[in-house]
Amino acid sequence: MKKKLGPKGRYTTVSIPVTLYERIKNLINDTGFSSVSQFVIYVLREIASNMEEEKISSSLTDEEKNEIIERLKKLGYI
Amino acid sequence: MVSRPHGGRLIDRTRVGSSLERLREESNFMEKLEVNEGRAFDVANIAHGVYSPLEGFMNRNDYESVLNSMRLEDDTPWTIPIVLDAEEKHLKDLREGDEIALSYKGKNIAILRINEIFSWDKKRHAYSIYKTTSSKHPGVLKIMSMKEMMISGPITLLEDPQEKFERQRLWPKDTRVLFEHLKWSSVVAFQTRNAPHTGHEYIMKAALTFADGLFVNPLLGWKKKGDFRDDVIVSAYKALLDRYFPKESYVFSVLRMEMNYAGPREAIHHAIVRKNYGATHMIVGRDHAGIGDFYGPYDAWKAFEEFPDLGIIPLFIREAFYCKKCKAMVNEKICPHGEEDRIRISGTRIRKMLTKGERPPEFLMRPEVVDAILSFEKPFF
Ligand SMILES: [Zn+2]
Numbered sequence: 001m002k003k004k005l006g007p008k009g010r011y012t013t014v015s016i017p018v019t020l021y022e023r024i025k026n027l028i029n030d031t032g033f034s035s036v037s038q039f040v041i042y043v044l045r046e047i048a049s050n051m052e053e054e055k056i057s058s059s060l061t062d063e064e065k066n067e068i069i070e071r072l073k074k075l076g077y078i
Numbered sequence: 079m080v081s082r083p084h085g086g087r088l089i090d091r092t093r094v095g096s097s098l099e100r101l102r103e104e105s106n107f108m109e110k111l112e113v114n115e116g117r118a119f120d121v122a123n124i125a126h127g128v129y130s131p132l133e134g135f136m137n138r139n140d141y142e143s144v145l146n147s148m149r150l151e152d153d154t155p156w157t158i159p160i161v162l163d164a165e166e167k168h169l170k171d172l173r174e175g176d177e178i179a180l181s182y183k184g185k186n187i188a189i190l191r192i193n194e195i196f197s198w199d200k201k202r203h204a205y206s207i208y209k210t211t212s213s214k215h216p217g218v219l220k221i222m223s224m225k226e227m228m229i230s231g232p233i234t235l236l237e238d239p240q241e242k243f244e245r246q247r248l249w250p251k252d253t254r255v256l257f258e259h260l261k262w263s264s265v266v267a268f269q270t271r272n273a274p275h276t277g278h279e280y281i282m283k284a285a286l287t288f289a290d291g292l293f294v295n296p297l298l299g300w301k302k303k304g305d306f307r308d309d310v311i312v313s314a315y316k317a318l319l320d321r322y323f324p325k326e327s328y329v330f331s332v333l334r335m336e337m338n339y340a341g342p343r344e345a346i347h348h349a350i351v352r353k354n355y356g357a358t359h360m361i362v363g364r365d366h367a368g369i370g371d372f373y374g375p376y377d378a379w380k381a382f383e384e385f386p387d388l389g390i391i392p393l394f395i396r397e398a399f400y401c402k403k404c405k406a407m408v409n410e411k412i413c414p415h416g417e418e419d420r421i422r423i424s425g426t427r428i429r430k431m432l433t434k435g436e437r438p439p440e441f442l443m444r445p446e447v448v449d450a451i452l453s454f455e456k457p458f459f
Contacts, residue, residue, distance in 0.1 A: 032383060042386050045153070049387030053082055060251070068255040075245050077256055077329065 016040070080257045080265065080356035081390055085131025085154045088250055088354065092125050092235045102236050105179040105186040109172060111229070117162055118182035118239050119299055119334040123351075124160070125188065125235035126249040128333070130354045134232035135162040138196045141228065145206040148343065148384065155350065155385045157343040158207065161198075162190070163225040169195055172229075179236075186236050193231035200224065207340050210372055216302040217338045217369075239334065243298075243312055248331040253293065254356040256329060262290035266359040266393060267352035269366075270296045271337055273306045273314035273451050275443045277423040279322065280398035280407040285361050292328040293357050294319065300336045301459050302369070304429065308332075310450070310457045317450040331355075341366070341373030342381035346388070353390035360390055364397045399423060400441045407441075432457060 024036045033039040060068075072078045083089075093101055113121070123129050131154060136144070139151045141159050148157045162180075172178065172192060179186040204211045204218045213219055241247045248256070257265050266289040268282050286292045294315060298308040306314070312332060319330055335351070338344050344367035349360045366378035382392045396409040400421040404413050413420070423442055431438050437448050451457050 046386035049389060052086055053389070059088060060255070065255050068252055069259060072248075072252060072256055072259070075248075077248070078259060 014040075079263055079358075080254050081353045081358050083127065083130045083250070084350050084353050084389065085150075085152075087131060088127040088254070089124065089130040089133055090127055090251070091133060091233055098236070101189060101234060102186065104177075105189055105236055108177055108179040108189065110179045110181050110186070111164060111168060111190075112184075113162070113180050113182055113187075115182070116300055116336040117180075118187055119336065120160055120162075121180060121182075121188045121233055122235065122239050123333075123335060124233055126251070128250055128335075128351055128354055129160055130250070132160055134190065134193070135228075135230045136160055137194045137230040138228075141198070141230075145203065148346070155346065155388055157350075158338060158340060158347040159203070162229050164195075164227050164229050165225045166227050169227055169229065180233065182239065187239065188233045188235050188237075190229070190233045191231045192229060195227055195229050197226065198228050207338070207343055208372070209341075212372075215339065215369065215372055217340055220300075220336075220338070241332075241334070242309070243332050246312065246330060246332050247334075248329070248355075250354045250356065253329065253331065257291065257293075257356045260291060260326075260329075264289040264359060265291050265293050265357045266361060267293040267295055267349075267355065267357035267390075268361050269348045269352065270294070270315075271301060271305060271311070272425055273311055273457075274318045274447060275423055275425065275428055275438070276400070276407055276441060277398040279318060279444070280409075281361055281363060281395045282323075284395055284398075285359070285393050286323075286327060289359060292323070293352065293355065294328055294330045295333050295352060295355065297335050297337060298332050299334050302337070302339065303459050305337075305459045306429075306451075307454070307457060307459055310454050313450040313453070314447045317446040318444055321446055322444065337367070339367060339369040339372075341368040342377045345378035345392075346381055346385065349382075349388060349390050349392060353388070357390060359393050362392045362394055397422075429458065 021036055024039055028039050069078065124132055124134060136159055141161060143149055143151045144156050144159050148155065150156045174192055176192045178190050180188045180190050200221055201211050204221045208215055208217050211218055266285045282292055296311050296315060315330060319328060345362055352360050362378055365373060365375045379394045396411060398407050398409050401408045401413045401415050402419045403415045428438050428442055432451055
């Protein structure tokens with residue numbers, strides 16, 4: 001993977017069909033996005049973080065949770 | 079459901095029992111590096127997951143990436159460097175892989191395994207974070223007074239910092255369990271560094287109206303001259319919350335973290351931290367974490383546009399003011415009257431009145447809050 005250092009960090013190139021590129025270019029007219037790249041980065045970050053969201057599970061055991069609840073009771077939070 | 083920790087996993091760099099005892103013992107034989115109050119807070123915040131996914135002080139790549147693109151090297155949003163500065167003369171016998179004891183006020187508080195030692199450019203740092211190198215900016219001044227080298231690496235906590243408000247200090251692990259226990263699925267966080275006036279109360283209540291719970295999380299620690307002192311903030315909030323908020327609607331907990339006055343970047347940082355506490359939303363007001371006219375009043379709101387993957391929803395709430403015709407606290411969106419009927423609530427003006435021992439009128443500040451503030455001899459930094 002070729003990477004180059006831009007003013008805002010490291011970048012690499014991905015390919016998308018020219019037709020899609022043109023479609024997005026029309027789509028982003030008059031939006032806050034100044035380039036197709038900026039739009040693609042935004043959308044991919046959004047999708048990636050949603051996908052990551054689905055993969056989590058709580059790391060505490062029931063015993064640890066109960067300990068915390070006892071402490072919270074003592075402090076008057078519960 | 080509470081928010082997912084930033085980066086996916088809540089960091090825990092604390093130890094208990096015999097493993098902690100052993101590390102404390104070992105730390106006595108390590109090289110020591112004395113840290114200041116702000117860094118001691120950072121150590122505890124890292125260890126307790128407040129800064130998840132960070133496990134230690136940033137290495138050069140993460141640091142550079144934060145300066146350049148407001149993200150860690152792995153693309154996770156991050157806007158304020160969490161770094162440890164040190165004098166070159168204290169580092170000359172140290173190398174990568176060494177373990178050192180971080181001490182605060184002579185006590186070993188953590189072990190740091192050295193990942194990298196690197197130099198940095200203060201001016202560039204200041205400009206990237208604050209968009210200025212002016213010495214009128216308290217954040218810039220703080221940067222300029224830092225030591226010339228940075229030292230990075232994961233830490234392990236040996237000792238929690240002394241906390242005067244121990245009964246009011248919760249860590250992310252605690253609040254996450256608490257919010258779940260309270261069955262709050264939407265939790266709106268309120269960041270503050272002030273004693274509350276009626277404008278703050280209005281904003282908190284406006285947000286709370288649409289959420290299950292409110293997480294009031296004042297920052298304690300170093301602030302610029304003229305800001306409220308820590309114990310004043312805690313007492314003033316207690317006075318307000320006890321009397322004017324339903325007990326089951328809020329959680330109050332203090333956070334030791336220095337202010338940077340970095341405006342937009344700091345607003346994002348404040349949101350990330352509250353996400354780690356489990357908040358799903360965060361109130362972002364006018365000129366959040368700003369100072370003077372270094373940042374536009376709504377720059378902080380705009381900053382959120384760059385982070386579709388932040389994982390906490392900013393609530394942009396308009397500034398509240400008192401309207402003589404509405405006879406209530408309102409905002410531009412809901413009050414049809416002109417500027418002549420509006421009394422703008424200026425924190426600076428309120429502080430000036432309090433400094434002179436004057437009581438701000440009730441429509442600016444609750445009398446109980448005023449009492450709490452004036453009960454202190456020196457309410458300000
Ligand atoms: Zn009005």
